[in-house]
Amino acid sequence: MPIIAASQAKEEYDVAIVGSGAGGGQMAYTLTLAGLKCVMLEAGRAYDPATQTAMFHRPEQTPLLNTPTPDKQMGFTDATVDGGWEIPDEPYTQASDKPEEQFHWWRPRMLGGRTNHWGRMSLRNGPYDFKPRSRDGLGFDWPIRYDDVEPYYTKVEMLIGVYGTNEGLENTPNSPDGVLLPAPKARASELYLQKSVKPLGIPVISIHRAVLTRPLDADTIPAKLHPGNAWAQKIVADSMRARGACFWATDCHRGCSLRANYQSTTVHLPPALATGNLDIIPNAHAREVTLGQDGKANGVLYIDKTSGKEERVKAKAVVLAASSGETVRILLNSKSAAFPQGIGNAHGLVGKYIMDSVGGSVGGQIPALENLPPYNEDGAGGPHMYIPWYHYKDQAAGKMNFSRGYHVEFNGTRAMPGGRNPLSDDLARGAYGTKFKEEARRYYGSFVGYTVRGEMIANEHSFAEIDPQVKDKWGIPVLRWHWRWSDQEINMVEHGIQTFSAMIEAMGGKVRMRKGSTAKTVIDAGGKVIHEVGGALMGEDPKKSVCNGWNQVWDVKNLFLCDGAPFPSNADKNPTLTIMALAWRAGDYIVDQAKKGNL
Amino acid sequence: MNHDESSSSRLPRRTVLKWFAAIAAATQLPNLGSTVEAAAAASPAKGYGMDPDLSKFYQPGDFWPLTLTPVQRETVIALADLILPADHLGPAASAVRVPEFIDEWVSAPYPQQQKDREALLPGLQWLEEEAQKRFSKKFSALSEQQKSAIADDICWPADAKPEFKKAAAFFQKFRSLAASAYYGTEAGWKAIGYIGNVPLVKFDGPPPEVLAKLGVEQTVK
Known part of the structure; x- marks a missing residue:
């Protein structure tokens, strides 16, 4: 595999890609299969999920029972290495001391980035989600429509493999027939919820997740993805055949050595590397995009973390897919006579309008789920069902005090125990001995958790800028974060609390919340959902946006932003699938422009 | 079960010697008695780092030395077994x-x-002193009845007398940690009714008896 050292880089590439996650991975896949020579810079180390994944570890086989620590901030078995909320040598700062005005920035430093540990939720944005301002006058519209992106959603779903069902619900698009993989059977708690909340008009349906519930059809899909390109079809077919289907065990956050779920490292990068057109330089910490005399991007300056030296790759075009925050940082640090405020930032919009998803959870205990006959419900290593947003008509009629939607994700019930006390003190009370063990068994599987995953509306108070003083270990200026939720998000979480309480009561259960909880205490802090998007918005007007509808920076035509940074809004649908669809679309555009000699 | 002797008999002498050896190796101090904690404070252990080998299986002691004294260990064993005893589960x-x-x-x-640690170690010390005070024996040497007599006073903070409030807070923390560990083991999984973490050819969802008990039908075809 051409994972190379800085010194082995070629003299010049067609395209330099910064970042190896969903956006960078998709871009590398699209470009290399079209014959372009690419170099990928990854700030972390190389990583191979086939051999470096803690698949079946019980808590007793891990240090501290798999509990999160400052070294492994989501627990020992979490796929993330060399990353987390805080990374030594790579600080970021906060403009405010107030916790509610701070942003928490999750950064994995490893090949594949955040795709190694994500939840694999793969929901399409709907038609409304591209034109939100036109509907309610808030935030920003996208310069593109659902119909522009739809063919790419379909291609990505066919490539990565997504399970789910088509329900035909409002703003919750169907995929074309035959594209989705079979949805896994619902778990007991999901079925009980579904039945209990039906009278409340709440739909509980199969979620869409990037997990193979059966092997991909390597005989027919590659031809649909790469018509007329037999070479690409063969490479993609070989990669598809090397992926195993889900074996119904282990949490997807651990990563998957079977390649049964989507990670950039198991789905995008293997075929890209198989083309022979991709060099990957790990431990390459990008500093700035360099410009030629003609004002076009001609490469990337980076720090080789293995030597501490500054290095440079040259390319005819550059793609930034380093995560919203890191892409913003690179743009702002790319200062030159032509761009004294950083590339694309003459209007001061780079870094502005960063969004996360709205999060907030309510737990409950359901007596009907106590003492169920034990059964294995590990399933697909994540949720099987969810509640899509269903109040569009109420919002359109002005009946709600917030304007955008949220979907509901579930957790709890019969997940792998250990590493935490399964019987909380208020239920155990004074029990010890056999009584405690009997109570633990009785209650196991009866706890449910419901979580808001909602749309935050871009606001003036949530942004990132360069800290004028602080630099990281390599002397690169760091980001300073500003954050604020508006009443929109607080009211949404309040609605979630009310709705989840009603759901739990409909199941005959008891809500379990800390005394004195309010929407302001329940809402997750900024960044905690790790759905950071925005900061370099796409738009129709160069004066009011950083890039156009092709993810192409207005001021530098051969520079493309292919992570979440160009998102003008952050629909509740989870950003990863849309990042991939837009990267594929931008990749096709780059290939087309390259053919025309326009890059 | 032999209540009186069980705890100490579960602590074979060679195990004790192994701890001593481990502690000695880890702290490189010849005199073990009371200096272990001081040594630990003087040369703080490192964690497992941000890039540990995730393919390996680990056990306590692999990354940092274990520091409980033999007496503390005995108390921990006795209390953990009181909370989570051998039984039908x-x-x-x-x-x-x-x-x-x-x-x-x-x-x-x-x-x-x-x-x-700052909350648990004084709690273990309190248990020892309380055992001596009430029964003139170390906690691990008490009968199950005697251990329960102490535990009953501290097992639920809301009901604990003022002089036992602090010990009751310790008991809760200890119980929580012991349960976190117990239910992270294969035997603990069996005890609680978790039967996953095994590869399956297909996923059938809940079996008929579960569906019947809940009065639901599988809706995903």
């Missing part, structure tokens, strides 16, 4: 290494665990 806590996990926890270099 499975083995006792000490049979599935719960005391080792507790030792690993309180010996860990991370802030949360250090904080827990």
Whole structure:
């Protein structure tokens, strides 16, 4: 595999890609299969999920029972290495001391980035989600429509493999027939919820997740993805055949050595590397995009973390897919006579309008789920069902005090125990001995958790800028974060609390919340959902946006932003699938422009 | 079960010697008695780092030395087995290494665990003193009845008398940690009714008896 050292880089590439996650991975896949020579810079180390994944570890086989620590901030078995909320040598700062005005920035430093540990939720944005301002006058519209992106959603779903069902619900698009993989059977708690909340008009349906519930059809899909390109079809077919289907065990956050779920490292990068057109330089910490005399991007300056030296790759075009925050940082640090405020930032919009998803959870205990006959419900290593947003008509009629939607994700019930006390003190009370063990068994599987995953509306108070003083270990200026939720998000979480309480009561259960909880205490802090998007918005007007509808920076035509940074809004649908669809679309555009000699 | 002798008989002499050797190796101090903690404070252990080998299986002591004294270990074993005894649901806590996990926890270099250490070690000390005060024996040498007599006074903070409030807070923390460890083991999974973490050819969803008990039908075809 051409994972190379800085010194082995070629003299010049067609395209330099910064970042190896969903956006960078998709871009590398699209470009290399079209014959372009690419170099990928990854700030972390190389990583191979086939051999470096803690698949079946019980808590007793891990240090501290798999509990999160400052070294492994989501627990020992979490796929993330060399990353987390805080990374030594790579600080970021906060403009405010107030916790509610701070942003928490999750950064994995490893090949594949955040795709190694994500939840694999793969929901399409709907038609409304591209034109939100036109509907309610808030935030920003996208310069593109659902119909522009739809063919790419379909291609990505066919490539990565997504399970789910088509329900035909409002703003919750169907995929074309035959594209989705079979949805896994619902778990007991999901079925009980579904039945209990039906009278409340709440739909509980199969979620869409990037997990193979059966092997991909390597005989027919590659031809649909790469018509007329037999070479690409063969490479993609070989990669598809090397992926195993889900074996119904282990949490997807651990990563998957079977390649049964989507990670950039198991789905995008293997075929890209198989083309022979991709060099990957790990431990390459990008500093700035360099410009030629003609004002076009001609490469990337980076720090080789293995030597501490500054290095440079040259390319005819550059793609930034380093995560919203890191892409913003690179743009702002790319200062030159032509761009004294950083590339694309003459209007001061780079870094502005960063969004996360709205999060907030309510737990409950359901007596009907106590003492169920034990059964294995590990399933697909994540949720099987969810509640899509269903109040569009109420919002359109002005009946709600917030304007955008949220979907509901579930957790709890019969997940792998250990590493935490399964019987909380208020239920155990004074029990010890056999009584405690009997109570633990009785209650196991009866706890449910419901979580808001909602749309935050871009606001003036949530942004990132360069800290004028602080630099990281390599002397690169760091980001300073500003954050604020508006009443929109607080009211949404309040609605979630009310709705989840009603759901739990409909199941005959008891809500379990800390005394004195309010929407302001329940809402997750900024960044905690790790759905950071925005900061370099796409738009129709160069004066009011950083890039156009092709993810192409207005001021530098051969520079493309292919992570979440160009998102003008952050629909509740989870950003990863849309990042991939837009990267594929931008990749096709780059290939087309390259053919025309326009890059 | 032999209540009176069981705890101490679960602590074979060679195990004790192994701890001594481990501690000696880890702290490089010839005199073990009272200086272990001082040594740990003088040369703080490192954590497992941000890039540990995820393919390996680990056990307590692999990353940092275990620091409980033999006396503390005895107390931990006795209390863990009182809370999670051998019974129809499975083995006792000490049979599935719960005391080792507790030792690993309180010996860990991370802030949360250090904080827990500060709460747990004085609690163990209190248990010893209380056992001596009431029964003139070390806690691990008490009969189950005697241990329960102390535990009943501290097992639920809301009902504890003022003089036992602090010990009751310790008991809750200890119970929580012991249960966290116990239910992270294969035997603990069996005891609680978790039967996953095994590869399956297909996923059928809940079996008919579960569906019947809940009065639901599978809706995903």
